[in-house]
Amino acid sequence: MATSTNINILGLSLTSPLIIAGPCSAETEEQVLSTAKQIASLKKASIFRAGIWKPRTRPGSFEGVGSAGLEWLKKVKAETGLLTAVEVANVKHVSEALKSGVDVLWIGARTTVNPFSMQEIADSLQGVNIPVMVKNPINADLDLWIGALERLQKAGIAHLAAVHRGFSSYGKSQYRNKPMWEIPIELKRRMPDIPMICDPSHICGKTELLLNVSQTAMDLDYQGLMIETHFNPASALSDAKQQVTPAELGQLLKEIVIRTSSTKDKKFLSTLEDLRDKIDEIDNNLITILANRMEMARAIGACKKQNGVTILQNSRWNEIVQGRAKQGMEKQLTSGFMIKLFEIIHQESIHHQKQIMQGENIQEKEK
Ligand code: PEP
Ligand code: MN
Numbered sequence: 001m002a003t004s005t006n007i008n009i010l011g012l013s014l015t016s017p018l019i020i021a022g023p024c025s026a027e028t029e030e031q032v033l034s035t036a037k038q039i040a041s042l043k044k045a046s047i048f049r050a051g052i053w054k055p056r057t058r059p060g061s062f063e064g065v066g067s068a069g070l071e072w073l074k075k076v077k078a079e080t081g082l083l084t085a086v087e088v089a090n091v092k093h094v095s096e097a098l099k100s101g102v103d104v105l106w107i108g109a110r111t112t113v114n115p116f117s118m119q120e121i122a123d124s125l126q127g128v129n130i131p132v133m134v135k136n137p138i139n140a141d142l143d144l145w146i147g148a149l150e151r152l153q154k155a156g157i158a159h160l161a162a163v164h165r166g167f168s169s170y171g172k173s174q175y176r177n178k179p180m181w182e183i184p185i186e187l188k189r190r191m192p193d194i195p196m197i198c199d200p201s202h203i204c205g206k207t208e209l210l211l212n213v214s215q216t217a218m219d220l221d222y223q224g225l226m227i228e229t230h231f232n233p234a235s236a237l238s239d240a241k242q243q244v245t246p247a248e249l250g251q252l253l254k255e256i257v258i259r260t261s262s263t264k265d266k267k268f269l270s271t272l273e274d275l276r277d278k279i280d281e282i283d284n285n286l287i288t289i290l291a292n293r294m295e296m297a298r299a300i301g302a303c304k305k306q307n308g309v310t311i312l313q314n315s316r317w318n319e320i321v322q323g324r325a326k327q328g329m330e331k332q333l334t335s336g337f338m339i340k341l342f343e344i345i346h347q348e349s350i351h352h353q354k355q356i357m358q359g360e361n362i363q364e365k366e367k
Contacts, residue, residue: 002342007223008135009195009223009224010104010131010156010161011131011196012046012083012131012159012167014046014047015044015046015310016018016223017218017222017223017224017225017258018046018047018195018197018223018224019044019045019046019047019224019225019227019253020045020046020047020048020049020085020197020224020225020226020227021039021045021047021048021049021226021227021228021229021246022035022036022048022049022050022085022228022229023035023049023050023051023228023229023230023231023243024051024054024201024228024230024236024238024239024242024243025050025051025054025062025064025065025236025237025238025239026050026051026052026053026064026065026069026072026073027062027065027127027236027237028065029071029072029075029234030232030288031231032050032069032072032073032076033072033075033076034231035160035229035246036048036079036080036082036229036230037079037080038231038245038246038247038310039080039082039229039246040080040082040247041246042246042249042250042253044249044250044253045082045105045249046083047082047083047084047085047104048073048076048077048082048084048085049084049106049226049228050069050072050073050084050085050097050305051064051086051087051238052064052065052066052067052069052070052073052086052087052093052097053066053086053087053088053089053093054238055087055089055111056238059086061238062237062238067096067100069086069099069102070096070102071100073086073100073102074100074101077101080137082101083103083104083337084104085102085103085104085105085106085133086102086105086106087105087107087108088105088106088107088111089107089110089111089119089121090117090121090122090127091120091121091123091124094124094125094275095124096122097174098128098130098163102187103131104130104131104132104133105125105130105131105132105133106132106133106134106135106163107132107133107135107148107358108132108135109120109135109136109137109138109165109202110138110226111135112135112136112137112138112144112145112148113137113138113139113141113144115144115147115148115221116152118147118148118152119151120150120153121151121152122151122155122157123152124249125152125155125156125157126155126156128157129155129158130159131155131159131160131161132152132157132159132160132161133160133161133162133163133197133226134149134152134161134162134163135158135162135163135164135165135199136146136162136163136164136165136166136167136184138167138168138177138184139168140167140169140178140180140237141185142183142186142187142190145162145183145187146187147192149162149191149194152302152323153211155331160194161194161195161196161223161224161302162184162187162191162194162195162196162197163195163197163198163199163226164179164183164197164198164199164203164217164222164289165177165199165201165202165203166178166179166199166202166203167179167180167183168182174209175203175204175205175209176202176203176204176205177202177203177205177207177240178203178240179203179216181216181220184196184220184222185220193263195223195224196221196222196223197222197223197224197225197226198213198214198217198222198224198226199225199226199227199228200213200214200217200225201226201227201239201242201243202228202239202242202322203227204242205241205242206241206242207233207241207242207243207244207248209254210227210242210244210252210257214227214252214256215256215257218256218257218258218259219259219282221261227244227249227252228242228243228244229243229244229245229246229248229249230243230244231245231246232245232284233245260286262363265357290345293345293349294348294349294352295350297348297349297350297353298352298353298355298356300353301352301353301355301356301357302356304353304357305356305357311350311353311354311357312350316338317346318337320342320344320353321339321342321343324338324342325338325339327343
């Protein structure tokens with residue numbers, strides 16, 4: 001990873017990409033200071049993170065060292081020059097963090113999810129000049145994430161960033177929290193001025209996947225990474241499996257390839273323009289093909305109506321999903337994509353058939 005340029009982020013001019021590193025939780029003064037010194041010696045990170053108040057799923061687990069840890073963070077700043085960041089989940093946390101001179105606050109996933117908590121925190125930050133990072137809510141609800149950012153914006157917080165830490169889901173997955181990249185991409189489209197930082201640690205839940213997720217984030221033009229780093233992960237009191245040592249962090253950052261989001265190279269630009277023209281044409285054809293397919297669905301609807309047959313015929317539907325997934329895989333398309341695609345195509349077809357059977361005009365209905 002070549003880290004020579006600077007970016008303006010969180011109201012600060014910092015090395016690009018922004019690297020935030022530090023333990024899941026502050027545990028002891030020695031753990032905090034030793035981890036911070038080793039991170040600082042890599043000369044890649046700008047911000048040291050540590051959870052002081054820890055939101056734990058079940059009572060009785062380690063719930064953080066509390067305000068005592070803020071004194072350790074002061075020492076980190078004085079001895080390493082790293083800026084410091086802590087998670088705040090209520091008004092008391094905000095006031096103690098501000099009193100002790102923490103540089104950046106972050107809102108955790110379990111707080112973003114709650115508009116009451118978010119409003120109280122935003123109210124307590126009215127008139128305060130401090131950067132705030134907002135993690136995505138636990139569940140895949142983009143509006144809650146946007147709402148949390150808007151509450152802080154309304155309170156006058158000028159320097160915000162969004163932290164993508166993945167979304168909780170039921171059932172098996174290789175991730176602790178599924179990345180669902182389409183959600184942060186849509187956030188970026190709707191709030192283009194909010195920088196995006198990826199937290200691969202909470203997405204992955206284990207260290208083996210960190211490189212892959214971090215690389216994806218960089219390729220999607222994220223401005224930074226927040227990576228949980230502990231001087232001895234095996235002994236960590238929270239999130240032991242997903243933390244790396246400072247040396248492993250250094251190695252990980254070396255392996256990530258940073259590509260630029262634009263270039264002035266004429267040949268590259270004209271090739272890109274050519275390829276984009278082709279994509280536009282293909283999309284045009286796709287839309288025409290989809291419209292033709294829906295016309296067929298309406299014709300089927302009319303035919304079923306005449307013959308008193310129901311719209312949904314499960315056997316036909318199963319045949320379509322399985323058959324199309326197989327056909328797609330033969331052409332290098334993933335079966336997950338094919339299934340999702342045909343599910344929405346099928347939904348739209350049913351919608352068209354229903355309109356025909358009920359004798360309604362589709363355009364009218366949508367107005
Ligand atoms: C954390 O950063 O340690 C943390 C608790 O994260 P999240 O809010 O993303 O679960
Ligand atoms: Mn953690």
